[in-house]
Each structure stands twice: as C-alpha cells, then as structure tokens.
Amino acid sequence: MQECRVLVVEDDPTQRELLVELLREEGFNVSSAPSAERALRLFQKERFDVVVTDVRLEGMSGLELLERLKELDSAVEVIVITAFSSVEDAIKAIKAGAFHYVTKPFEPEVLLNLVAKACQLASLRRPSKECCGIVYASKQMEEVVRQASLFAKSDAPVLITGESGTGKELLARFIHKESGRKGPFIAVNCAAIPKDLFEAELFGYERGAFTGATSSKAGLVEEAEGGTLFLDEVGELPLELQPKLLRFLQEGEFRRVGDTKLRRSNVRIVAATNRDLEGLVSEGLFREDLFYRLSVLNLRVPPLRERPEDVPVLIGHFLEKYSDKYKKEVKLSPEALSLLLSYPYPGNVRELENLIHRIVVLSQGEVTPQLVEALLGSKSSHSSFEVDFSRPLPEQVAQFEKRMIEEALKRTNYVQTKAAKLLGIDEKSLRYKRKKYGI
Ligand SMILES: Nc1ncnc2c1ncn2[C@@H]1O[C@H](COP(=O)(O)OP(=O)(O)OP(=O)(O)O)[C@@H](O)[C@H]1O
Ligand SMILES: [Mg+2]
Structure with missing residues (x-):
C-alpha cells in the first residue's frame, strides 16, 4: 500500500516521542506537533491521512482540533486519545x-491496529488521477497513459x-480521443465475427457478391473513415484471414467483396489482445509479418x-459511481475494506x-465484512473445478482429450506437425488419437 502519512499531536514530550517511535517502527510516515495550533498550521501546509491526537492539550483541545x-x-481520519x-x-x-x-x-497494538485501519480508509480517498475515465494512482499507469498520449499523435498502429x-479498450478509446481524429471509433471483436463473414464485415461487399447480398454494403473500414478501427482480441483472428488484414495494413487499400474497385482508406488501427502474440507467432499461429505491422507501437x-x-x-x-x-449512501466498514484490499483480483x-x-x-448503509466475504466466496466456488461423478473417469478424460485435439487442430489450420507441437505430443501419437476419435 502507498505510504500513509500520520500526524501525532501530544503536548507531553516523552509521550509524543513514544508515539512517534511506535508508529515509525511500524512503517508509517510520521510527523508530530506539540499543540493543536501547531498541528493546524502543519496540516494546512502538508497532507496527512490520519491524525492521532490527545484530547487534553494546552490551549485548543483535541476535540476542537478534530472539528x-x-x-x-x-x-x-482522526483518532482521539x-x-x-x-x-x-x-x-x-x-x-x-x-x-x-x-x-x-x-496497548500499543490497539493503537497500531486503529491507525492501520484508518490509513486503509483514507487510501480510498487518496487523490487519484483521471484521464478520460482512466482512474489510477500508480506510477505504472501514469507511464502507460503518458505513452498512450504520445502514441495518439502518430498514425502508426498501436498494439x-x-x-x-485491465482496461485495454478504455485505453484504445483514450488514444482515439487524444488523436484528435474527426472520424468515429469503431470496435471489431475479431473473436466474435464468423470466419466466413469476416472479410465482408471488415471491407464491405457488392450486391450479388454472395447469396443473400441483395444490396451493396460498406464495411467497418469504411465506417471508421477518418477515425480509429479497434481490432479487439486480434490474437483470435484465424490464420487464413490474417493475409487479408495484412494486405490492408501494408497498402492502406482494400476491395469490397465482389468488387474490382480498389478503395483507399484513412483509418488508424489500434489492436488489443490478452494473448501472448509473440508466443503465437513462434507456434505458427499468428503471422509474423502481421504481428510486426500491428505492433509498431506497443502498450x-x-x-x-x-x-x-x-x-x-x-x-x-x-463506490462513488x-x-x-443507485442514489445510496454506502460506507465500507474497516474490516470490509481490508478484505477488498487484500483480494488479488485475477x-x-x-x-x-x-x-x-x-x-x-x-x-444497506454500512457494508459488512460478511457481505464481502459472501461475494468473494461465491465467486471462488464458481471458478472452482466442478466435479461430475455421474459418468466414469475414463469416459470424461477421453471426451476432454478429443476436445483438446480438435481445438489444437483448428488453431493450427489442421497442420498436424503444428498441432502435435501445441499439444506437446509427437505426431505419431496424434495420428493414432485422431484415428481413435475419428477426428
Ligand atoms: N483505470 C481504470 N479506471 C476506471 N475504469 C477502468 C479502468 N480500467 C478498466 N476500467 C473499467 O473496467 C472494465 C474493463 O475494462 P476494458 O473493457 O477496457 O478491459 P479490457 O482490457 O478490454 O478487457 P478484456 O480483455 O476482457 O476485453 C470497463 O468497465 C472499464 O471501464
Ligand atoms: Mg476488451
């Protein structure tokens, strides 16, 4: 967690030193003041997350200081002694x-515990940066956003x-916005378009190009003219469609399906993937030349x-959003917050x-740790492995094996050597298994 700044206010010098020592040893960033007046002056100059103050102070009291x-x-957050x-x-x-x-x-432990919880609560309100909906406080995201705004000024593709x-689409939209391009932001999910329709969807088609093409239609590339075409999940693009995209990226030209006319287009390409594209390239599942074209700029x-x-x-x-x-006042209890902060968010x-x-x-009102636990618990049980004892183990293993082989073959365009490599078995076993399962 980010450093928590604590101010100790105590007029007795020995007590003050003890408190400062105790908190410093625990890793808090501590300052101290001998009176409420001095504390206020300090507070106006610097930011503190938590103040620990004695009630009885000479001059202004701890309670008045609190107000x-x-x-x-x-x-x-103020803790009063x-x-x-x-x-x-x-x-x-x-x-x-x-x-x-x-x-x-x-007991020192009691105070330390309270300060730690107060720090967690204060951290929710720590100043965050926000750039077109991208909220962050970390150096890493600051760097990503900085690079993204630099990249936005260029016309080169961004991967x-x-x-x-993690916010890839949000970032793509940010790049589009920052680029100042007048045209629209058009998103294409490469995993969702059926293979046979991909070319027509992307580049459009002419009347009569295929059964059902009763009129001509512009594709997404034309729709995105002057703007940004966002190729989401680009790692899922089937191998046989990749040359079509590559040609467009290389030449900036395309043809509608069933049309001879070459059209030019001015679109900025931003692509995203949660796959390891370089890994896919080395497995032969993604074209190397396309990879280089897409990843001129990388984020x-x-x-x-x-x-x-x-x-x-x-x-x-x-929480605020x-x-x-829902027009609700929702407050986290410190314990509920602790749970939320320690969950790993896969x-x-x-x-x-x-x-x-x-x-x-x-x-309703305060969020209890029980509610958070229940929500986190139900989540982990969903993702946990569902065991089905109604059918024997060999039958289920075989079914799984068949599915995995089918998937490997599909992904490698039925190139057996590649599929075997992907599955981590030799070609001979793969041939045998294909025969066995009739694939
Ligand atoms: N830094 C952020 N600040 C605010 N909201 C964010 C941030 N990052 C992500 N989000 C939100 O989280 C959700 C997921 O983000 P997004 O769709 O951009 O992720 P993605 O990386 O494209 O995910 P996927 O790979 O699953 O498509 C969205 O509702 C988005 O608005
Ligand atoms: Mg996405």
Whole structure:
C-alpha cells in the first residue's frame, strides 16, 4: 500500500516521542506537533491521512482540533486519545466524526491496529488521477497513459496487450480521443465475427457478391473513415484471414467483396489482445509479418496485482459511481475494506468494478465484512473445478482429450506437425488419437 502519512499531536514530550517511535517502527510516515495550533498550521501546509491526537492539550483541545481538521479536509481520519475516566470525551469525539478513540493507558497494538485501519480508509480517498475515465494512482499507469498520449499523435498502429479486464479498450478509446481524429471509433471483436463473414464485415461487399447480398454494403473500414478501427482480441483472428488484414495494413487499400474497385482508406488501427502474440507467432499461429505491422507501437497494461496502489482509488471511484447511480449512501466498514484490499483480483479492474457494483446493490448503509466475504466466496466456488461423478473417469478424460485435439487442430489450420507441437505430443501419437476419435 502507498505510504500513509500520520500526524501525532501530544503536548507531553516523552509521550509524543513514544508515539512517534511506535508508529515509525511500524512503517508509517510520521510527523508530530506539540499543540493543536501547531498541528493546524502543519496540516494546512502538508497532507496527512490520519491524525492521532490527545484530547487534553494546552490551549485548543483535541476535540476542537478534530472539528477544525474536519472542516479543512473532511476525508482525514482522526483518532482521539482520551483519559481513562472521561467517557463523555470519547462520545463527543465520535459524534464529531472521529474515526475512533483509545483510552489511556492502552496497548500499543490497539493503537497500531486503529491507525492501520484508518490509513486503509483514507487510501480510498487518496487523490487519484483521471484521464478520460482512466482512474489510477500508480506510477505504472501514469507511464502507460503518458505513452498512450504520445502514441495518439502518430498514425502508426498501436498494439495494446494485457490480461483480461485491465482496461485495454478504455485505453484504445483514450488514444482515439487524444488523436484528435474527426472520424468515429469503431470496435471489431475479431473473436466474435464468423470466419466466413469476416472479410465482408471488415471491407464491405457488392450486391450479388454472395447469396443473400441483395444490396451493396460498406464495411467497418469504411465506417471508421477518418477515425480509429479497434481490432479487439486480434490474437483470435484465424490464420487464413490474417493475409487479408495484412494486405490492408501494408497498402492502406482494400476491395469490397465482389468488387474490382480498389478503395483507399484513412483509418488508424489500434489492436488489443490478452494473448501472448509473440508466443503465437513462434507456434505458427499468428503471422509474423502481421504481428510486426500491428505492433509498431506497443502498450502493455499491467495487471492489477502489479499496481496495488490503484486498488484503493479504484474501489473509491466505483463506490462513488454506483452510489450515485443507485442514489445510496454506502460506507465500507474497516474490516470490509481490508478484505477488498487484500483480494488479488485475477479478473483485474472489470472484476473489481463488478464486485463494487454488487456490493452497492446489495448493501444497506454500512457494508459488512460478511457481505464481502459472501461475494468473494461465491465467486471462488464458481471458478472452482466442478466435479461430475455421474459418468466414469475414463469416459470424461477421453471426451476432454478429443476436445483438446480438435481445438489444437483448428488453431493450427489442421497442420498436424503444428498441432502435435501445441499439444506437446509427437505426431505419431496424434495420428493414432485422431484415428481413435475419428477426428
Ligand atoms: N483505470 C481504470 N479506471 C476506471 N475504469 C477502468 C479502468 N480500467 C478498466 N476500467 C473499467 O473496467 C472494465 C474493463 O475494462 P476494458 O473493457 O477496457 O478491459 P479490457 O482490457 O478490454 O478487457 P478484456 O480483455 O476482457 O476485453 C470497463 O468497465 C472499464 O471501464
Ligand atoms: Mg476488451
């Protein structure tokens, strides 16, 4: 987690030093002030996430300090230290918006625990950057966005790589916006268009080009004229269609299906994939020349686990987004937040967004750790392996083997040597298995 800044306010020098030491040892970035007045001055100059203050101070009291701090920055979390006997002070502090109170004498662990939780809560509101909907706090994303705005000024193709849900499409739209191109942003999902229709979809067709082509139609390339054509999931593009795309990228020219006329087009290509394209190239599943054409400029969006600083700001961002949408006041309890911060998000930002969306829909008032646990738990059981004992093991293994071979053959265009390599078996076994399964 990003560094948490803590301000200790205590007039007794020995006590103050003890507190500062205790918190520093735990890794917090600590400053201190001997009075509320000095603390306020410091607070106006620097930003603090958490303030730990004694109630009884000479001059302005800790409670008054709490109120003034909240006026200056409603997001600051304040922990108040009260004397053993004064329950009223503690109640007043909580009413005035303190995060928590501790009564003297206290165990160091108790205070450390509270400060850690207050830091987590404060991290949700840490200033984040936002560029056309891309929210982040990490250096890595700052660099990605910086590069993307540089790339936007050029006309060269950009290849965006990154795991599922990391924000590749968001970034592609950002590049389009920053490019200042007047035409539209058109997205094509290469995995979703049936093979036989791909050429017609992309380049259009003339009347009578094939059965059902009752009138001529412009393709997506023409639709995107003057704008950006986003080739999503480009790694799924079947090998036999790749030369068609390559030719277009090389020449900037294309023909509608069934037409002899050569057309020129001015579109910017941005492609995205969650596959390892270079790996596919070396396996013979993706054309090397097409790969080089597409990846003149390269952007890698790191997965969330490589940029943990983005997790709290994204949680804060989506909480606000969905609270506004459903007109609900939703507050995370510190324990619920801890759970959300420690979850690894294998599905990246999309998973985080969906989770917060569901939390907002399902919660009333404060979000409990039980709700978060239930949502995370149900998710992991969904993704866990479903075992079916109704059919014998050999039968299910055979079925799986057949499916895997079929898929390998499809992906390698039925080139047996390549399929065998992909499956990690020799060609002889593959021949034998194909015969056995009648593939
Ligand atoms: N940094 C971010 N700030 C705000 N929202 C984000 C960010 N990154 C991703 N999102 C949101 O997360 C969701 C997934 O993002 P997007 O569709 O761009 O991911 P993707 O990388 O294209 O995923 P896939 O590979 O599954 O297609 C979208 O709703 C997007 O708005
Ligand atoms: Mg996508």
